[in-house]
Amino acid sequence: MNCRLMKGNEAAVYGALMGGCTHFFGYPITPASEIAQAAAYYFTASGRTFLQAESEISVINMLYGAASAGARVMTASSGPGIALMGEGLSYLAGARLPAVVIDMQRAGPGLGNIWPEQSDYNMVVKGGGHGNYANITLTPASAQEMFDFTKKAFQIADTYRMTVCILSDAYIGQMMEPVEISGPVLHGQRKEWAVYGDKASRKNLISSIYMSAPLLRKHNEDLQQTYLQVAQDITDYEEISVADAEFVFVAYGIVARICHSVVQALRQQGIKAGLLRPKTVFPFPTAALGAIADRNIPLGVVELSNGQMANDVDLAVKGRVPVFRYLTMGGETPTVRELLTAVKCDLAESKKGGPHG
Amino acid sequence: MAELIQRFGKAQSFYDGYTRKGIEIETTHYCPGCGHGTIQKLIGEAIDDLGIQDRTIFLSPVGCAVFAYYYYDTGNIQCSHGRAPAVGTGVKRTVKDAVVISYQGDGDLAGIGMTEIIHAANRGEPITVFFINNAIYGMTGGQMAPTTPLGQITQTTPFGRDVARDGRPIGMVELMNALVPPVYIERCSVATSQGIIKTRKAIRKALQAQIDGIGFSFVEILSPCPTNWGMSPVKARSWMEKEMTHHFPLGLVRDTISSSTGKATSIPYPYLDDAQLVELLTGSAAVPLLKDDIPQVTHKVKIAGFGGQGVLSAGELLATCGMTEALHVSWLPSYGPEMRGGSANVSVILSDQEIGSPLVDHPEVLLAFNGPSLDLFEPKMVSGATIVVNSSIIQRQVERTDVNVYYIPATDIAKNEGLLSAANVVMVTAYLLISNALPLETLVRCIPLVLRKKSFLDTNIAIVNKTEAYVKAHPMEKQ
Incomplete structure (x- = not known):
């Protein structure tokens, strides 16, 4: 077993190279800079392409160009940089180009600070750019998953011709954990739609413009069809102690790790808590949440935002069960003790037939 | 029309009919008297004569040339506004043998895309940029461009471009000339037959530089927009001679193609195969779990x-x-x-x-x-x-x-x-x-x-x- 202690940020670069990525374009930003730094070393040393661009706007357009030419491409940034990429993400979706974009979320709005938040959820999961498009969004919760998810992201991107976002956070990126560098090395295949500058691909056109409204309508409908297929194929989540639970947390990323500890602590006190951890938030684990709601089990969304994912949980359970919200903003994370106290209080209220019951 | 095509010939690298256009597939979408048709034909003929049709990847900008892909039977990529030099960077670093043509207007290149063009030029990306300067935003209906001359009336300068409010027209050739890496910089005009002949030569020289792998080349081409200038095609050409060349002097600014040995070559790191890649990533620092x-x-x-x-x-x-x-x-x-x-x-x-x-x-x-x-x-x-x-x-x-x-x-x-x-x-x-x-x-x-x-x-x-x-x-x- 090849196991190395490394940061989540570094693990992403290892995963990318093992996943067949050949081109990394980047621009520095805390807390994602280690990804560009590790890429600068490993992409260059392995004869792949690393380039530091002049801005995130250029980065996403370099991805657009290299993806047009058939390469497996990626970048990594944090909220302010991802916001600048919004137009380019929309173009990638419109032109149906595969790409991988990592967002190590920091706190906002504006310059905010460099501590973790999960407030890019709407921007990344709901689009961020213009138009009826979506990004496949994976949510790792460990350094190992930063490796695993980044590695598989390129295959998913190629299969559906979509951007795959890795929506992570500052802590998952900065934390070191053992990471198993598991093989085999994957590779992209020649794409029949790409532009290679050769005779076989000469007739190909990469474009997102459809001047005919009926054609653009069809293009949009095709995109939505792809998203439905994606939901069928790759929705992924982990359930921890859900089977016998009387209360279930919903959380992703670093917060899911904290909730895991809270679940253990609650169970030590005789409260049967569980955790549903989405590994994909687009597609969202709607059916799994619905199944829990069918059992009439209250949910608690723990999130480092103003409730952006909690809104999706509400949509999934459609008011059938109480959905408590434990929201923290500004770069702070809730402690296990704080959550323990808050959940016990809410459960007691709920049993008394309180506001949610 | 067929007679005209037969008489004047059509570049091989143009499609026979512009079916991507949807309707009226025998004509272009450009207005009468527009310079784009002339310039794109010169580029098409150069592609033919240089034998690079299969290798060419044409980058369409946002602006009137957004539909260049209607015409060129080459690889085509439509880019977002101003970003073609970044897109071209991504393309060229993926398919090194491709001939990448970035064809951009003045709003696209000198306005919203200023950052991308400066940095692509400064990296010496071995691509060819044709900068079509008609001193106005054409596609959006005639608004002020970064290159609009002082005093010119446009939809957004109804009282004329005001130096105190709007600044001066930007000379892109002069800006390019402040950078070290570009190997070829020239400004031409298609206002006159003589100018068209010079433009034809400049286009070929710039493409040949890329074919030879020498470096970044930049050709600015002054071009008429009779529709948005509110002039007849003939008057537009005399206005170009009188007004535009005054602001944007024509001529060769730099040609270091013959003295260039090619783009400064990077330290070579060979492409590692799977086993070598795994060795690089896991290497000697691999830590076995012991017990x-x-x-x-x-x-x-x-x-x-x-x-x-x-x-x-x-x-x-x-x-x-x-x-x-x-x-x-x-x-x-x-x-x-x-x-x-x-x-x-x-x-x-x-x-x-x-x-x-x-x-x-x-x-x-x-x-x-x-x-x-x-x-x-x-x-x-x-x-x-x-x-x-x-x-x-x-x-x-x-x-x-x-x-x-x-x-x-x-x-x-x-x-x-x-x-x-x-x-x-x-x-x-x-x-x-x-x-x-x-x-x-x-x-x-x-x-x-x-x-x-x-x-x-x-x-x-x-x-x-x-x-x-x-x-x-x-x-x-x-x-």
Whole structure:
């Protein structure tokens, strides 16, 4: 077993190279800079392409160009940089180009600070750019998953011709954990739609413009069809102690790790808590949440935002069960003790037939 | 129409019918008297004559030339507004034999895309940029462009371009000429037959430079827009001669093609195959998990001190020790600006169980390297916790009575061995000895895995031994 202690940020670069990525374009930003730094070393040393661009706007357009030419491409940034990429993400979706974009979320709005938040959820999961498009969004919760998810992201991107976002956070990126560098090395295949500058691909056109409204309508409908297929194929989540639970947390990323500890602590006190951890938030684990709601089990969304994912949980359970919200903003994370106290209080209220019951 | 095509010929690299256009597939979408048709035909003929139709990837901008892909039977990529040089960078660094043509208007290149063109030029990307300057936004209906002459009336300068409000028209050729890497820079005009002949030559020269792999070339072409200038095609051409060439002087500005040996070549790093790639990533630093009988422990550790005391490395060393003992481990640092300001701390968890939260809000163990760290974390420790105090630096005693404390002059022990920076090794060694968390052999085995400067290995091992001797001589007093 090849196991190395490394940061989540570094693990992403290892995963990318093992996943067949050949081109990394980047621009520095805390807390994602280690990804560009590790890429600068490993992409260059392995004869792949690393380039530091002049801005995130250029980065996403370099991805657009290299993806047009058939390469497996990626970048990594944090909220302010991802916001600048919004137009380019929309173009990638419109032109149906595969790409991988990592967002190590920091706190906002504006310059905010460099501590973790999960407030890019709407921007990344709901689009961020213009138009009826979506990004496949994976949510790792460990350094190992930063490796695993980044590695598989390129295959998913190629299969559906979509951007795959890795929506992570500052802590998952900065934390070191053992990471198993598991093989085999994957590779992209020649794409029949790409532009290679050769005779076989000469007739190909990469474009997102459809001047005919009926054609653009069809293009949009095709995109939505792809998203439905994606939901069928790759929705992924982990359930921890859900089977016998009387209360279930919903959380992703670093917060899911904290909730895991809270679940253990609650169970030590005789409260049967569980955790549903989405590994994909687009597609969202709607059916799994619905199944829990069918059992009439209250949910608690723990999130480092103003409730952006909690809104999706509400949509999934459609008011059938109480959905408590434990929201923290500004770069702070809730402690296990704080959550323990808050959940016990809410459960007691709920049993008394309180506001949610 | 067929007669005209037969009479004047059609570039092979143009489609026979413009079916992508949808309707009226025999005509272009350009207005009567527009310069785009002339220029694109010159480019099409150059593609034919240079034999590069299969290799060409044409980048359409946003602007009137957005539909260039209607016409060129080459690889086509439609780009977002102003970003074609960045897109071209991505393309060229993927397919190095492609001939990448970035065809951009004045709003696209000199307005919204100024950053991209400057940096692509400054990297010397071996692509060819044709900059079509008609001093106005055509596609959006005639608004002011960065190149609009002073006094010119447009939809957004109804009283004329005002120098105090709008600044002066930008000379892109002159800006390009301020950069070192471009190998060919010329400004032409299609106002006259003579100008068209010169433009034809410039287009071919710029493309040939790319074919020869020599570098970045830039051709600015002044072009008429009768529709948005509100002039007849004939008057538009005389206005160009009179007004535009005054602001934008024609001529060759730089041609270093013949003296260039090609783009400065990067240090070659060969493309590694799968086995070589795995070797690069896992290499000699691969850490095998050593054993199956995993110690039944959970340690939630906080290590804190000044930046430069090796606090983060101490955590890495401890976590690596845990990993080689097949424990679950996590290492979470403070990071960012505060790291450059002086204080640093790291949370390390070692556990036989899967680790939930990697945050250590209430430490079970504290390795306090300096006073402020002790002040900060002492109140947060759980009851029964262990605190290792670097007594070389920290003058005060621990105040809490419900914790175990061990005082060790870590900085002095390290200094006596001539390696002040290894106080962190003393602290970790002392902790492992007093807690019996992991065997000392594990620590000794892991130091080389974490140590950045391999020449200090022997000194580090000596410091471990000195620390062991100190701890034996000064056993911890249990509370």
